[in-house]
Amino acid sequence: MLDLLIKGGKYTDFNTGEFVSGNVGIEQGTIVSLGDEELEAIKVIDAAGKIISPGFIDIHMHEEKFKKEGENYRISEFMLKMGVTTAVGGNCGLQYQDLKEFKDVIKRKGGSPVNYIMLAGYNEFRYQLGIKRYDEATKEQRKVLRELVKRELAEGAFGVSFGIEYDPGISYEDMRDVLEVLEDERMLGAAHYRNDCINDIESVREMIKLSGEITPKFQISHLSSCSAMGWMKESLEEINMAIEKNPKLNYDTYPYTHLALC
Numbered sequence: 051m052l053d054l055l056i057k058g059g060k061y062t063d064f065n066t067g068e069f070v071s072g073n074v075g076i077e078q079g080t081i082v083s084l085g086d087e088e089l090e091a092i093k094v095i096d097a098a099g100k101i102i103s104p105g106f107i108d109i110h111m112h113e114e115k116f117k118k119e120g121e122n123y124r125i126s127e128f129m130l131k132m133g134v135t136t137a138v139g140g141n142c143g144l145q146y147q148d149l150k151e152f153k154d155v156i157k158r159k160g161g162s163p164v165n166y167i168m169l170a171g172y173n174e175f176r177y178q179l180g181i182k183r184y185d186e187a188t189k190e191q192r193k194v195l196r197e198l199v200k201r202e203l204a205e206g207a208f209g210v211s212f213g214i215e216y217d218p219g220i221s222y223e224d225m226r227d228v229l230e231v232l233e234d235e236r237m238l239g240a241a242h243y244r245n246d247c248i249n250d251i252e253s254v255r256e257m258i259k260l261s262g263e264i265t266p267k268f269q270i271s272h273l274s275s276c277s278a279m280g281w282m283k284e285s286l287e288e289i290n291m292a293i294e295k296n297p298k299l300n301y302d303t304y305p306y307t308h309l310a311l312c
């Protein structure tokens with residue numbers, strides 16, 4: 051007997067690229083039957099008129115700020131309603147609290163609506179050391195910053211993110227040094243890049259170069275927010291060309307039309 055039968059919904063047939071109607075049978079967390087078969091199951095969900103899909107992964111979210119006691123989930127509840135089951139937080143160099151503290155809150159709440167993958171937010175550590183936005187970190191400070199990143203990695207962070215536009219004092223070498231701390235190629239570096247609008251291409255190129263010189267994967271964050279001011283076509287051309295040579299590079303973009311003028 052199946053654990054779960056999702057009945058009469060539509061799902062994608064990856065062989066044809068089309069939607070088909072049918073039943074999805076699940077046993078021990080694995081799909082074991084697809085199609086017209088209507089096997090017996092402990093639980094049956096009627097999905098008529100609906101689409102059956104796996105949970106989506108949102109690679110770019112900004113997590114809840116659990117700064118006050120008693121604060122509840124908001125963002126991740128909306129995420130779940132949209133079908134997201136795993137979300138990557140700590141983006142754009144912004145990490146709202148230490149990972150240990152964040153995990154403790156989740157534990158106290160008895161779990162969270164979505165699974166979290168967290169990045170260590172580099173800008174946040176600069177603020178903790180009192181480094182001003184336009185100032186480069188000194189050699190000594192960079193050492194401390196790397197230690198702070200290591201601490202978050204030991205706590206379970208999956209990589210490190212930068213918000214270069216927010217803190218232009220973050221230099222190329224600085225990022226490369228920090229990303230070197232991530233020795234595992236399955237880990238992730240991500241950045242809200244340096245400039246938008248007319249300076250966008252230059253910034254995209256900086257990201258492409260960086261991704262070619264580091265071990266982990268690298269994600270150019272929300273391309274549309276910085277490039278969709280008339281530079282989307284050129285940015286995509288450069289990025290796609292780079293991805294062909296370096297598959298560890300990728301980008302994400304908003305799921306809606308973005309219109310901005312500069």
Ligand SMILES: [Zn+2]
Nearest residue numbers: 142242271272
């Ligand atoms: Zn951003």
